[in-house]
Amino acid sequence: MSSAPMIEVSNLTKRYAGHTALAGISFSVARGEIVGLLGPNGAGKSTTMRILSCFMPATSGTVRVAGYDVFHDSEEVRRRIGYMPENNPLHNEMRVREYLKFRARLKGLGRARSRDRIDTVLQQCSLTDVSKRIIGQLSKGYRQRVGLADAIVHEPDLIILDEPTIGLDPHQIRLVRSLIKSLSGSHTVLISTHILPEVEMTCSRVMIMLGGKILASDTPDNLQSRMAGKGQIIAEIAAPVAELKTAWSQMAEVEHYDVSPSEGNFHRCALTPRDGCDLRPEIFTLVQQRGWQLRELTRNRHSLEDIYVQVTKPNEEEE
Amino acid sequence: MHVFLTLMRRELGTFFVSLTGYVIISGVALLSGLSFCVLIRQMGGSGYQLPVTELFFQSPMFWFTLLIANAVITMRLYAHEKYSGTYETLMTTPVSDLQVVSSKFAAAWVFYMIMWLPFLGCCYIIQHYAKQAGALDTGVLLSTFTGIGLFGAFFISFGGFASALTVSQMVAAMLSLLMGLALFALSYVSGPAFSSGNWQEQVLSRFSLFEQMQEFAHGVIDTRSVLLLLSLTFFFLFLTLRAVESRRWK
Structure with a gap:
């Protein structure tokens, strides 16, 4: 099982009333890879991520995460992923630590284990100082890191981050990026973005999406050397x-x-x-x-x- | 089980960390206090043979409270989470749809019961001033609260269903208010409960909420009413579950 790819997508199609969001895409992601989904708004990045995280069913095609089908073994898949949706929705009335505890418990962590993990992720995401603050009163940068901390609190095999650095200032972007980089190896990470330097700096592989299709998929270096002839x-x-x-x-x-x-x-x-x-x-x-x-x-x-x-x-x- | 408790605790917590919970509780305290004041004025010192609780439920105040409070409590259950996006983070954790539906229902119901505590206070004040043992009877009070609880469960189950159907809290509140009012109006249409008449009237009369609550307040726990309310509650919880699952079919 461990040698199987973390994500296997074949012929994935998603149609909404009137338009096709994903037109039969196929790709696979190996364990430990950091893959960036790159594309303009409406390219199908978020739809792909929502299907991978079992929030939404596919119209056709199969999607397997860690060997489990996202439709038939949805709960097994959800146990293994940490997902941070676009716009990072949080319970604004809760305190940071309280929220992480709530999420850790939902994700099946025991009392003692969740306490340990929360301490770890608070440190990892530099949130220890604000752990007692109410989420609604935090700045965007902190909120984003709370979302990240939530995504990694249960040490998932696969971390799916939908535009994790959107709306952050350059300093905060660096922090988030280095955090994502530090996750490589032990976790598989799929991030979507339309900010190019982000992918260039953090990802081991890039998939460029447009109009529900994958146009290119390679390492940033290979993509560059393919073009270097004209440099x-x-x-x-x-x-x-x-x-x-x-x-x-x-x-x-x-x-x-x-x-x-x-x-x-x-x-x-x-x-x-x-x-x-x-x-x-x-x-x-x-x-x-x-x-x-x-x-x-x-x-x-x-x-x-x-x-x-x-x-x-x-x-x-x-x- | 711990997922259910975690979800329920958070859900219940949202009523108390925001103003919503306190506003609802004070609203109900004000309304039941008011209706008791009216009641006392009406009695005007003359002796009544009925227990206070029954007199209270004869006024429409109880129904106003029930209808409005139910809509306000349930409107945010699903609609708010869908609107704010936290529904997506919730549904991508390994929780089952049943756990979500049951915990939300349980939290709303517990809050609803807490909401009626001021009413209990009013009863005791009446008893204190009436200086009569018959004014308030523990058995009657228990059956009254059983009735309040059962009606609450039913109303909350369909309020929750309305909220699961939409993203807008406003629409959810309107839907549950509409349905509550329709049921309430039905009580007037159908006439006295369990009346003899043609079969249509017989069927309708079974749904006469007004009469049924009256029975509870009188100290009578009728298994037919209990079963009806429980089955309606489960029916709407089942529909809510389907509505939550429908995300996977679309």
Whole structure:
């Protein structure tokens, strides 16, 4: 059982009256992975998560979590997941510790065990100081962490977080991210977001969703290297334009170049290498040989944002 | 069992951590106090053969209290959780639908019974001033509270059902108020309970809540009424369970 994937989704379809939210998606997530579901609003991320957490049935297809079917063995699945829905709904009238105790007991933890676990998660989520405060009076950052603490309090195998960092300030986002990263290995985490750097920093795999379909699924690095062929190299060099142009046209690895004037007597050269090779050492040697002045030499890596825009663009136009 | 108790404790707690619970209890205290004042004025010192409790239930005040309080208590049971989203966090924990429905019902019913405690106070005040042993009888008081409890269970079960159907507390309250009023009106239509007449009237008269409560307040616990109220309660709890489960069919 332990070697089986944590999540197995095959041909999952969800139709609401009038529109299809998920159009037959299939994927699987191995144990210990942190997977990011990325996509614009309405792509089907939340629907996928709601079906995985047994809140909503699928129209067709099968979904298994830790080997259990979400429809037929719903209670077994729910025992193994920690789910934080979008907007993080909490009981505002309760105190933090009281709420976590309530949730831990609901999730089947005994009295002593729940006390231990609550102490642990309060510390993990830096909530110890506010454990006696009323949830309704807490700031957004604290509330979000209370939701996270609730999701992990019973040490679930699978943690499902729907937009965990939405509406947080940069400092709080860092805190939440590092918390999610610390969960990897022992837990499987599925997070959804439409914030790209989040996925880039926390996830071992990214699935890009659009219009109820999965368009791409790979590690952030692999997705980037797939695009790297088109990554440009930028060099700012103080040299006459004509000399620069001849140099680039003589360099075999340069597929395309563009030289534009910059401040002072510097020129900005944007070079597109052939086959995605790294031209920086060659450029540096050239500059040294000619005795030019160099003030910038960078490789324009494709961010996940470019990939995301590229992957989702054609379909958006179709719509 | 501990899931049921955990859920029930939280549910009951929500009445007391917010103003809702206190407002309802003081409202009921005010209403029953008022109706007792009216009662005492009406009696005007002349001797009455009936126990105080029975006189109280002859006034419509009891029914107003029951109808309005029931709607206010039950409207938030499911609708509020659905609206705020906590329903999603609740239903994704390993709790069964039956545990959710039964704990919510139990908590609302316990609160409903607590709500009637001021009424007990009124009874004792009357007894104190009437200085008559017959004014208040423990047996009658017990049967009265049995009646209050059974009626409460029935009203709360359909109030809960109304709340399980919708996201809006307002709609839930309107639905349960409407149904309560319809049942109340039926009592007037059908005439005296267990009357002889054609079969339609016979059937309707079985649902005459007014008359049935009167019986309880008189100190009579009629098994027919008890069974009717209990089966109606279970029927609506069953419907509520179906409504909660319907999430899995859609």
